[in-house]
Amino acid sequence: xxxxxxxxxxxxxxxxxxxxxxxxxxxxxxxxxxxxxxxxxxxxxxxxxxxxxxxxxxxxxxxxxxxxxxxxxxxxxxxxxxxxxxxxxxxxxxxxxxxxxxxxxxxxxxxxxxxxxxxxxxxxxxxxxxxxxxxxxxxxxxxxxxxxxxxxxxxxxxxxxxxxxxxxxxxxxxxxxxxxxxxxxxxxxxxxxxxxxxxxxxxxxxxxxxxxxxxxxxxxxxxxxxxxxxxxxxxxxxxxxxxxxxxxxxxxxxxxxxxxxxxxxxxxxxxxxxxxxxxxxxxxxxxxxxxxxxxxxxxxxxxxxxxxxxxxxxxxxxxxxxxxxxxxxxxxxxxxxxxxxxxxxxxxxxxxxxxxxxxxxxxx
Numbered sequence: 001x002x003x004x005x006x007x008x009x010x011x012x013x014x015x016x017x018x019x020x021x022x023x024x025x026x027x028x029x030x031x032x033x034x035x036x037x038x039x040x041x042x043x044x045x046x047x048x049x050x051x052x053x054x055x056x057x058x059x060x061x062x063x064x065x066x067x068x069x070x071x072x073x074x075x076x077x078x079x080x081x082x083x084x085x086x087x088x089x090x091x092x093x094x095x096x097x098x099x100x101x102x103x104x105x106x107x108x109x110x111x112x113x114x115x116x117x118x119x120x121x122x123x124x125x126x127x128x129x130x131x132x133x134x135x136x137x138x139x140x141x142x143x144x145x146x147x148x149x150x151x152x153x154x155x156x157x158x159x160x161x162x163x164x165x166x167x168x169x170x171x172x173x174x175x176x177x178x179x180x181x182x183x184x185x186x187x188x189x190x191x192x193x194x195x196x197x198x199x200x201x202x203x204x205x206x207x208x209x210x211x212x213x214x215x216x217x218x219x220x221x222x223x224x225x226x227x228x229x230x231x232x233x234x235x236x237x238x239x240x241x242x243x244x245x246x247x248x249x250x251x252x253x254x255x256x257x258x259x260x261x262x263x264x265x266x267x268x269x270x271x272x273x274x275x276x277x278x279x280x281x282x283x284x285x286x287x288x289x290x291x292x293x294x295x296x297x298x299x300x301x302x303x304x305x306x307x308x309x310x311x312x313x314x315x316x317x318x319x320x321x322x323x324x325x326x327x328x329x330x331x332x333x334x335x336x337x338x339x340x341x342x343x344x345x346x347x348x349x350x351x352x353x354x355x356x357x358x359x360x361x362x363x364x
Contacts (some may be wrong), residue, residue, distance in 0.1 A: 021030050031054065032058055032137070033045050034139070036141075037059070037069060037203060041141040045082060057073070058125075060089050062093040064090070065216060087129060101113050105224050106228060106231075114214065118168060119172055140180070140182065145159075146340070154356055155315055157355045196246065220251070221251050232251030234250070236280075238265060245261075250281065255272065256287050257271045258270050261283075265283075269283040288337070289337065292333075293328075294361030294362060294364060298361070306327065308325060310325045310353055311354075312336075314343055314349050
């Protein structure tokens, strides 16, 4: 299903609940903030208001587990005295993001739900609701920088490299970047919490939100089997090519995994490849790869990638590493300066050049 086909719920007026009545404001100073009730989005609201923007907020109900987020956003909006709109996006989120998540795991790949939710659901909803309310700007509590170079809008890593969230935003385009305000770009997380505490915000001591927002706990496999049925056991294949044990279903493993395999070969082994067609998991003694191919390539500029030296991240929490990029007709080849661990199919490889995010793609 295409992203456009999956957003039907977003276009249904019945899925929009406005908690505080307000008219349309066509001022360039009007901004719509994605509010979760957490410390980052609450401080985002405060900073924008200090800068003279007319601030409104929206909270998005993505799944049945989101009621706590909606409650927190409503409490925060009341405390901050800003109007809040609740968008019910559960149908679109289920069709697109959860559907993608289930399909990827069932095919032996490791998905990035947040990476695809941002352009398909979250930022699309934010832009469209901003248009409905007459807001020139949108804003979030992400740690990243937007810069303008001529007529082009660019995304750069945040001042806090430890908190930098550009990896999760690499599939955005000019439509979103040209309107996006990121007030936390120059701040460290402790500064944000200190500011929240000084303002008496209830969110000051709240823990950071978890990456997965639709599975209670961390048992992905149980959730997937609840949705798709039981995945059968199959064979582990040793580095020498021999059956050396039985796995408990391919959805319970990811490339690079070492712990929890239940294999005793007298030496460390890793998941090197998952074959869903044969229902086999191939093990290796060294899970480092010298290169990776990516598909579904996208760039923030909308232009193609160019061959040359870059830095890449193969996981959201990984540091950027030097690499050489070679564009191909159906994607790109990335040669790492040093072999990298756990280059997992389905994960995103994101491309940087001296702190500027160029784009990225999905590891094949």
